[in-house]
Amino acid sequence: MTYIVTENCIACKYTDCVEVCPVDCFYEGENMLVIHPDECIDCGVCEPECPADAIRPDTEPEMEKWVEFNRKYSEMWPVIITKKDPLPEADANDGKPGKMELFSENPGEGG
Ligand code: SF4
């Protein structure tokens, strides 16, 4: 089992999640974070920290595609262990439908 980051992180990227992870397994894209499914120890402490409610256990229905999505990008992006400011439009984008259209494959700065 693992936790993963899902669509509503896109264009929000609040980063509250990274500070509580005991194994530093969050990775930063330009406008989203992901969790490395093989590094996550399933502690669950990050899930309630996300203001966008974007972190989910993979035991929920139809999470397999998100596990693979998180694995793919965690192997391409830098690790992030320090909270930073959310994206400027984060509050406006929280809960917006169709956020995959906004997704960027570019890496973030990490840190
Ligand atoms: Fe890190 Fe625990 Fe969240 Fe997994 S569930 S990403 S180990 S805080």
Ligand code: F3S
């Ligand atoms: Fe994304 Fe939520 Fe973390 S919006 S950056 S998963 S706190």
